[in-house]
Amino acid sequence: MKKHLIVAAVLVxxxxxxxxxxxxxxxxxxxxGGLDVRPAAEALPVRASSHRLTEPRKSELTVxxxxxxxxxxxxxxxxxxEKLREEYGDRVTFVAPYFPMPGHRNGELAARTAEAAARxxxxxxxxxxxxxxxxxxxESQEWKQSVFRGYARQLGLDIAKFDADLADPEVxxxxxxxxRDGLALDVRGTPTFVxxxxxxxxxxxxxxxxxxxxxxxxx
Numbered sequence: 001m002k003k004h005l006i007v008a009a010v011l012v013x014x015x016x017x018x019x020x021x022x023x024x025x026x027x028x029x030x031x032x033g034g035l036d037v038r039p040a041a042e043a044l045p046v047r048a049s050s051h052r053l054t055e056p057r058k059s060e061l062t063v064x065x066x067x068x069x070x071x072x073x074x075x076x077x078x079x080x081x082e083k084l085r086e087e088y089g090d091r092v093t094f095v096a097p098y099f100p101m102p103g104h105r106n107g108e109l110a111a112r113t114a115e116a117a118a119r120x121x122x123x124x125x126x127x128x129x130x131x132x133x134x135x136x137x138x139e140s141q142e143w144k145q146s147v148f149r150g151y152a153r154q155l156g157l158d159i160a161k162f163d164a165d166l167a168d169p170e171v172x173x174x175x176x177x178x179x180r181d182g183l184a185l186d187v188r189g190t191p192t193f194v195x196x197x198x199x200x201x202x203x204x205x206x207x208x209x210x211x212x213x214x215x216x217x218x219x
Contacts, residue, residue, distance in 0.1 A: 037176045037180050037183065039180055039183035039184035040177075040183070040184040043180075043183075045097070045181065045194040045197060046062060046064060047181070049174070051095065051096050051097070051114075051127075052094070052095050053089075053095070053096055053124060054088075054089040054092065054093055054094045056090050056092065059091070059092065059093040060091045060217055061088075061093070061195065061196060061217055062093045062195070062197075063092055063093070063194075064097060064193065064194040064195070065095070065097075065191050065192070066098075066099035066178070066182045066190060066192040066194070067099060068098075068099055068101045068111075068190040068191075069100075069107060069110035069111065069127075069131065069134065070101070070104040070107040070110055070134065070137075070138045071101060071107070072134075072139070074191045075131055075134040075135075075138070077202070080206045080209060081094065084206075084209060084213065092217075097182065098111040098115070098174075098179060099190050100179065105140060105141050105143070106137065106143070106144045109148065110144075110148065112166055112171050112172060112175055113148040113151070113166065115165070115175060116162050116166045116168075117155065117157060117162070119165045120157050120158060120162070122157060125155050126155065129151045129155065145166075149163070185199060195216065196216065
């Protein structure tokens, strides 16, 4: 049953990614929270500043997911990535760059929330919190800053610093840097995966993603 649920989740992810791609290329007028940025002149899927969810002593492979915390497809892939992290975290580096979509009211705010948490060394905890609660705040036209501030409190962050960082232009700029790299790498929807520098089609199931990783590790 669990296997079927994961497969179904990934199928939903594929459909939602297609919708997300449309929103990025043709945003509507609902008051989007996306970023108006241009592609990076020299795109890199991973930079020194990139947020790594795993840091194996000897990394054999790098899996990058350009993500939007409000994206339902990313939410569907979240348990798949978590299971892969659990299995391969000692061999594979998993990286999570931001790519908020224009059609999502709180996507960019969620990215800044994660980045503000990162400034207190709590990126992974906020990453987990945002995805595990996505159904509570996602796909809303209401501004969710108070909700995200509540998450910061739950994680024990310094709230005064969190508030200041959330409003800091450098935090917004850090989110934009990831999105510029994504655009230059032809990322048009989320989630988009880049494996060892090559953009791939999102695997249709957990088993397919596992097989891809096993194949790359055996090379």
